[in-house]
Amino acid sequence: xxxxxxxxxxxxxxxxxxxxxxxxxxxxxxACALLVGxxxxxxxxxxxxxxxxxxxxxxxxxxxxxxxxxIFRDPAKGRGRRGLAAATTAGFTLTAAxxxxxxxxxxxxxxx
Numbered sequence: 001x002x003x004x005x006x007x008x009x010x011x012x013x014x015x016x017x018x019x020x021x022x023x024x025x026x027x028x029x030x031a032c033a034l035l036v037g038x039x040x041x042x043x044x045x046x047x048x049x050x051x052x053x054x055x056x057x058x059x060x061x062x063x064x065x066x067x068x069x070x071i072f073r074d075p076a077k078g079r080g081r082r083g084l085a086a087a088t089t090a091g092f093t094l095t096a097a098x099x100x101x102x103x104x105x106x107x108x109x110x111x112x
Contacts, residue, residue, distance in 0.1 A: 067092025
């Protein structure tokens, strides 16, 4: 009985360890693909038109700054976020989550 329990514990440990290693490899691969995709977008947009690229970066910065301002500002009583405020808040949240993901998993990417 005791041998079975020990064998079951060892097999669960090995399965969990291999699962974590596979998940780590998949997340690192996704981070590398995301970094390559972002670099390709910047390169292609700059090759098309540097002025439009800078204008787009400025508009994106304003969009994200508005979202950050709405998140960290004290909300008015009885009013939820609607329209533009909801869109900018969601955009900022998605961008911040992506940045944290790339910070943790993109640093191990040896492709750049």
